[in-house]
Amino acid sequence: MAARGASATALKQVAQEARSCTLCPLYRNATQTVFGEGPVGAALMMVGEQPGDQEDLAGHPFVGPAGRVLDRALSEAGIERREVYLTNAVKHFKNEPRGKKRLHKRPNRYEVEVCRVWLGKEIALVQPRLILALGVTAAVTLAGRPVVLSRERGRLVTLAEGRRGMVTIHPSSILRVPDAAARRAAFASLIEDLKSAAKQAVA
């Protein structure tokens, strides 16, 4: 318990340090660093790609449209969000201003690689039993190799440093499915992957 308290304190310090990170150019065009949130010792960690527009403004991960999809899927899967450590591979919102909007831009390999220092510290301090990658950017970052989601999703994979992991789709991808029936099917498949991950996290 004392060790967990020390890790929680260390994690807060790391989050504080990340607030002034300038290791890659992404901080310049974003409002703030969006660090991970959740308990030290969480059995399950989920890692997305990067904060979106609303996360950038709020300073919290998964609070925008994709976060609402994830919340619904977690609820359907019987998983308490507050028991999961939620974070992203990249901690600043990469975007391109377009009129009054800021369009999401996928982080490049260099940005993901540089930002991995923060994710590595989160993993080391939280010590999750299983890490679920949400989407291909997180999957590649965590596995350290190319990942084909359709081939590997929903089953146990070995991540870098021998950690146990699983991969699934990013919840934002469901929002982009134009057809309602296909969208329902994609959502149902996400729920199944979340259930499998939760089961494996306590196995």
Ligand code: SF4
């Ligand atoms: S994206 Fe990551 S590495 Fe780049 S400035 Fe932000 S916190 Fe630092």
